[in-house]
Amino acid sequence: xxxILQVENLKKVYSDGTVALNxxxxxxxxxxxxxxxGPSGAGKSTLLRCINRLVEPTSGDVVFKGKKINKIGARQxxxxxxxxxMVFQNFNLIDRxxxxxxxxxxxxxxxxxxxxxxxLFSKKDIAEAEEILERVGLSKxxxxxxxxxxxxxxxxxxxxRALAQRPRxxxxxxxxxxxxxxxxxxxxxxxxxxxxxxxxxxxxxxxxVDVAMKYATRIIGIKSGEVIFDGxxxxxxxxxxxxxxxxxxxxxxxAQ
Amino acid sequence: xxxxxxxxxxxxxxSDNEIAIKPKKDLFTRGVFAFGAVxxxxxxxxxxxxxxxxxxxxxxxxxxxGEMFPPDVSEWKYVIPAAIESLQVAILGTVIAVVISxxxxxxxxxxxxxxxxxxxxxxxxxxxxxxxxxxIWALIFIVAVGLGPLxxxxxxxxxxxxxxxxxxxxxxxxxDDGKIEALRASGxxxxxxxAQGVIPTVVTALLSWTILRLEIDIGESxxxxxxxxxxxxxxxxxxxxxxxxxxxxxxxxxxxxxxFSVEMLSNRLKLKV
Numbered sequence: 001x002x003x004i005l006q007v008e009n010l011k012k013v014y015s016d017g018t019v020a021l022n023x024x025x026x027x028x029x030x031x032x033x034x035x036x037x038g039p040s041g042a043g044k045s046t047l048l049r050c051i052n053r054l055v056e057p058t059s060g061d062v063v064f065k066g067k068k069i070n071k072i073g074a075r076q077x078x079x080x081x082x083x084x085x086m087v088f089q090n091f092n093l094i095d096r097x098x099x100x101x102x103x104x105x106x107x108x109x110x111x112x113x114x115x116x117x118x119x120l121f122s123k124k125d126i127a128e129a130e131e132i133l134e135r136v137g138l139s140k141x142x143x144x145x146x147x148x149x150x151x152x153x154x155x156x157x158x159x160x161r162a163l164a165q166r167p168r169x170x171x172x173x174x175x176x177x178x179x180x181x182x183x184x185x186x187x188x189x190x191x192x193x194x195x196x197x198x199x200x201x202x203x204x205x206x207x208x209v210d211v212a213m214k215y216a217t218r219i220i221g222i223k224s225g226e227v228i229f230d231g232x233x234x235x236x237x238x239x240x241x242x243x244x245x246x247x248x249x250x251x252x253x254x255a256q
Numbered sequence: 257x258x259x260x261x262x263x264x265x266x267x268x269x270x271s272d273n274e275i276a277i278k279p280k281k282d283l284f285t286r287g288v289f290a291f292g293a294v295x296x297x298x299x300x301x302x303x304x305x306x307x308x309x310x311x312x313x314x315x316x317x318x319x320x321x322g323e324m325f326p327p328d329v330s331e332w333k334y335v336i337p338a339a340i341e342s343l344q345v346a347i348l349g350t351v352i353a354v355v356i357s358x359x360x361x362x363x364x365x366x367x368x369x370x371x372x373x374x375x376x377x378x379x380x381x382x383x384x385x386x387x388x389x390x391x392i393w394a395l396i397f398i399v400a401v402g403l404g405p406l407x408x409x410x411x412x413x414x415x416x417x418x419x420x421x422x423x424x425x426x427x428x429x430x431x432d433d434g435k436i437e438a439l440r441a442s443g444x445x446x447x448x449x450x451a452q453g454v455i456p457t458v459v460t461a462l463l464s465w466t467i468l469r470l471e472i473d474i475g476e477s478x479x480x481x482x483x484x485x486x487x488x489x490x491x492x493x494x495x496x497x498x499x500x501x502x503x504x505x506x507x508x509x510x511x512x513x514x515x516f517s518v519e520m521l522s523n524r525l526k527l528k529v
Contacts, residue, residue: 086438
C-alpha cells in the first residue's frame, strides 16, 4: 500500500535561530494510528503544523498522497488542508457561535467564500454535522453556545469539526492535555474508534506515555527536534522512554 | 503495559546554580521623567502667568453667568434643528468610519495582515489621520468642499477612522491565535476566517469601541460648528459673538442635554453588549 504521508529530511529553523525540527524522516500508511511522544519543546507541535503548512518547513519535503505539499501555492494548500483535520489542545472553538456552527466550520473549505462567510451552509452539510454530533453524543447540545460546554464536550466539538471535513488524515496536537482523566479517556476513545471506523489515518501528539502505549499502532519518540524512536509500542523500552524524557529542559540546539 | 515511576524526571541540577543577574536600570524611562520634570518647571517660569487674573476672572465669570440667566428659548426653532444636525453629522461620520475601519483594521492587525508591510502601512495611515485633530480636518475640508454639514461629516469620519483602525486592530490582535489557526487548518480562506471566526470573537469589543467613539463624535460635532462646519456649534458662536448670553445659555443647555442623554443611552447599551 502506498504511504498516505511521507516526511523527508524535514527541517524547521525558526527566525530566532531555534532548530525545532532536524532531519525528520518517516512514512505514514493508511489506517495507522501514530502517537508522537516527547517532552514539551521537543518539536511535536511544529511537526504537525509542518504537515498542513500552518508552519512553513525550512527544508525537506512533506508528501501527502503523492503530492509535495511544501511546493504548492496558497490555493492548493487550502485544498490539501480540507483533507487533513486538526484537533487542538485548547479546542480553539469560536465561543460565541453555536456548537453546530462550530462543526460546520469544517465545511468552510468546501463552501464558497460568500456563502461560507455568511454561514450559509448547505442542508446536506448541516444534516451531516448533526449526524457527527450525535456520534460523539452531543446532539442535545447542538444549539448551545460553544462556551457553555465543559472542556471534554468542547474537545468533542473540536473532533466533530475535524470530521466534518471528511478528512483522510487527522492531526491531533495534545488533544487531552487540558482535560481531566475521565474526559481524556472519552476523547481518546472517540478519536481512536472514529479513525478506525472511518479508516482515517491519525497522528496524535501526546506526552502521556501510558496513553500512547494504550492506543498507538506505532509510536514516534521525538527529542530536541530529532526522531529517536520509531516503532511498535511493544518495542518502546523503559530505557528509550528515559532517554526521550531525560534532560527535557535542556535548550534546543541553536543554529549559530 | 502502563509504567510506574516518573517519566518526567525533575531536573534539579540546573535550576539553583545560576548567578542572579541584577536587572539593568532603565535609563531611557528615567531620562524621560527627569526631562519632563525640568520642562514643567521651565514652562511655569517661561509662560509667566499672572495668577491674580484667576481671581478676577472667576468674579467676571460669575457675573456673566448671572447675565446669562434666564435662558432665552425664543429661538428654539433654529436651535433644535441645529442640534439635530450636529447629531446627524456625528452619526453619519461615525458610521462611515466604522464601515471603512472594519475593512482596514483586519489589514492592520498583525495576526491577520497578508504581510507586515501592509500592516505597517495601514497603521501609519491610521496614525496620520488620528494625530490631526477633528477641527483641523474640518478646516481642511471646508476649503475643499465649502461650508455646511459635509465637511463636518468628513472631518469626523477621517479622525474617527484613525482611532477605530487602531483600536479594532488591537482587539483583533488580542484574540487567541489558536482560533484563527483552527479555521486555517480546515481550509477556510481569509474572508471566511474573519467573518466566521474573528468577528464573532471580537464583536463585543468592536461594539463598545463604536459606542465610545459615537459619544466622542457627538461632542466633537458640536465644536465643529465653531469653524463653520454646520450644527449647533455655529448657533453658539453666533450668540456669543453678538453678546446674546441668554440665547447662548439656552444653546449650552441643549448641548448638555443632548450629550448627557446620549451618554445615558450608551451606558444602558453597554450593559446589554
